[in-house]
Amino acid sequence: MKKILDNSQAKAALANVRGYVFDIDGTLALADRRLSGYQALPGAGDLLALLRQRELPFVAFTNGSTKTPLQLSQELGRIGIEVDEQHTLTPVSVAVDHFRRRRFRRLLVLGGEGVWRPLIEAGFEVVRSPERADDVDAVLIGWHPEFVLADLDAACRAVWAGAGLFVVSTAPYVASRDGRTLGISGALAAAVRSITGKRAIVLGKPSAYALACASNRLGIPPDQMAIVGDDPSLENAMALRGGALSVGVHTGLSDAADFDRLPADSRPHLSLPGVAQLLELVS
Structure with a gap:
């Protein structure tokens, strides 16, 4: 699939997605330099609430290992990002x-x-x-x-x-x-x-082991997922490896220019300012 540029193409592609993998740091939330004290990024809580309402499964998947899945689930819950322990993944x-x-x-x-x-x-x-x-x-x-x-x-x-x-x-x-x-x-x-x-x-993103773990938790194959993240070398690479829909966001390590500089066959299918814009597309 080539990079999607307009809203109608994006909405059509997203309509076929049966589950989501979200990066955490720089995508759903940002922590302090000690990787604690999370603050939610715009649209994150509302997007996950909408997916729950539509019974579309999702996981929140960090490459960090400072916290257990339970600890991370609880910390995210305190800022309105509701993901249960089973669907909060670390390497x-x-x-x-x-x-x-x-x-x-x-x-x-x-x-x-x-x-x-x-x-x-x-x-x-x-x-x-x-x-x-x-x-x-x-x-x-x-x-x-x-x-x-x-x-x-x-x-x-x-x-x-x-x-x-x-x-x-x-x-x-x-x-x-x-x-x-x-x-x-x-x-x-x-x-x-x-x-x-x-x-x-x-073992973490973008490895085949990480992709298989996310697929197993969601109960769907990678080619029916959307993988959302801020890092071209991690979430984007994992999505393209598995045939998933890749959604790059500009709220973390990379901006629009970073994604645009990638070779054409390595760019995400969607390059968005943040998950708030993804919320608009799926609403």
Whole structure:
């Protein structure tokens, strides 16, 4: 599908959408530089309310791992963005699905509560770095601003012993009210790779694993979704990979010019000032 330019084409395409995947940071809301204290972006709450009214399923999917899905669902609910825990996704949600398929049992985690708690609740045996665990099935790197050298040592020794290496995201930054907030997990994964030579498998957006997780939660195939986000390399790339309708918004990391500069076959189908304009199109 080529980029859609006029309202009639946009409305026709959106009429065929059976479910939505929304990015959070820069799309539905903006947090402070500590990735907390969310403020809703215009139209976000009303758009989700309209989709609920029409019984169109949606998920809110962040690449962040500072919070558990429950914590994130509760924080968004306080600002009028109502998404239940089951439909609030982080890369750790993807990790749970993938690690179960791989029949992993024991994991080494570099990260805070948003990384380790969902894994424990899902039944995995979790070792938290800097404690060493050379017998784990996998190492998962997430949001870990308190990183110290001992964390790197534990991760490398587990990888040398044969553990798989996974990372929630390699995005260098995320959108916040203060502009770009640095990512952590990609830098830590790069450090482990520089020592062990092992490249981390990305579980968050735009990976095929992330797309499959969203599809499973929605209960619809990717080619019947719309994926809405502010990052050309994340939500837009994931949408185009899966044959979904890609909706780029200009309220986060990217503006209209950033989307327009993409090669023609890599542009979103819709490029909108924000989800308020998407609300107008689907109303």
